[in-house]
Amino acid sequence: QVQLVESGGGLVKPGGSLRLSCAASGFTFSDYYMSWIRQAPGKGLEWVSYISSSSSYINYADSVKGRFTISRDNAKNSLYLQMNSLRAEDTAVYFCGRRMMTTVSAVDYWGQGTLVTVSS
Amino acid sequence: QSALTQPASVSGSPGQSIAISCTGTSSDIGGYNYVSWYQHHPGKAPKFMIYDVSNRPSGVSNRFSGSKSGNTASLTISGLQAEDEADYYCSSYTSSSTYVFGTGTKVTVL
Numbered sequence: 001q002v003q004l005v006e007s008g009g010g011l012v013k014p015g016g017s018l019r020l021s022c023a024a025s026g027f028t029f030s031d032y033y034m035s036w037i038r039q040a041p042g043k044g045l046e047w048v049s050y051i052s053s054s055s056s057y058i059n060y061a062d063s064v065k066g067r068f069t070i071s072r073d074n075a076k077n078s079l080y081l082q083m084n085s086l087r088a089e090d091t092a093v094y095f096c097g098r099r100m101m102t103t104v105s106a107v108d109y110w111g112q113g114t115l116v117t118v119s120s
Numbered sequence: 121q122s123a124l125t126q127p128a129s130v131s132g133s134p135g136q137s138i139a140i141s142c143t144g145t146s147s148d149i150g151g152y153n154y155v156s157w158y159q160h161h162p163g164k165a166p167k168f169m170i171y172d173v174s175n176r177p178s179g180v181s182n183r184f185s186g187s188k189s190g191n192t193a194s195l196t197i198s199g200l201q202a203e204d205e206a207d208y209y210c211s212s213y214t215s216s217s218t219y220v221f222g223t224g225t226k227v228t229v230l
């Protein structure tokens with residue numbers, strides 16, 4: 001079955017960096033667009049970034065553009081999010097998600113999330 | 121890109137029907153039939169319930185249905201059950217080739 005497992009979260013100081021990983025299994029990872037979505041404490045979901053199956057198409061939310069970099073390694077079935085210049089408002093649970101193959105509209109599988117806390 | 125607007129909370133008794141609205145703009149909901157809905161129990165992975173405005177993935181109860189009119193999409197839950205109590209989020213593809221989520225709606229079963 002499809003499984004997405006995030007890792008790499010933790011406590012980091014403002015201005016610091018962190019790299020999140022998402023290990024995928026149970027499907028042909030290289031066939032799918034992948035996304036990162038986050039949820040700040042007590043807040044709603046916020047889309048962060050997506051990457052196409054071959055890494056040709058990448059897009060970011062304005063709130064993270066220039067600070068975050070999404071990447072993937074299809075040989076390792078892994079998705080990454082490099083987060084630099086972190087701010088307190090980046091504190092959130094970060095989910096990785098698989099976009100449906102047949103439409104752009106939905107993320108059909110989600111991981112359980114990894115918590116990133118930005119605080120001094 | 122501003123978040124799509126949802127009511128903060130909606131409640132209903134078991135067996136009743138409720139509807140959750142999701143209002144955007146012509147740059148997102150109004151411009152595309154790429155609206156999806158998610159059910160989220162805190163602490164768990166969100167579950168997708170509807171895609172492309174009104175399509176239900178396999179395994180999702182037919183008590184859940186989606187629709188759209190202009191810049192507003194809606195999720196209707198009929199025959200409300202205790203297990204439906206959760207947070208619900210809409211999402212839309214946008215003219216910037218990005219995505220925007222709704223503000224979220226807490227559904228309470230009375």
